[in-house]
Amino acid sequence: MPKNKGKGGKNRKRGKNETDDEKRELIFKEDGQEYAQVIRMLGNGRCEAMCIDGTKRLFHSRGKMHKKVWIAADDIILVGLRDYQDDKADVIMKYMPDEARLLKAHGELPETTRLNEGVAGRIDEDDDGTGDDYIEFEDEDIDKI
Secondary structure (H helix, E strand, O other): OOOOOOOOOHHHHHHOOOOOOOOOOOOOOOOOEEEEEEEEEEEOOEEEEEEOOOOEEEEEEOOOOOOOOOOOOOOEEEEEEOOOOOOEEEEEEEOOHHHHHHHHHHOOOOOOOOOOOOOOOOOOOOOOOOOOOOOOOOHHHHHHO
16 A cells, blocks of 8 residues: 555645634725625525625635635625626625624615624514514403304
């Protein structure tokens, strides 16, 4: 059998933890770039998202991001528009939730954009908070049944 000359197998690669927990500089869009909010993931490094300019496009994530940066629905991403295809674009980077809030504060994102605040902070748009989901029955109503 040949002698192993490498530094380890897939378990070594799995053990690398290169998280971007430290603060990074906020990157604004340049010419030929646009902000978008992910509608749904399609698989194979592709997603469908609504650009801030109002166009729904199909996006392809870069190879550098493919298995390292996880993109979910409602995430804010920076995309590079293609000159030759208007309905397709490429994902350049994903904004963390605090970075997305800063973009909204700077006026880069419209006020109508709903940011992904997590499950705990999410409120349905049709819920007006009146709490009228419960129906109270009186004893007379129960006796009729």
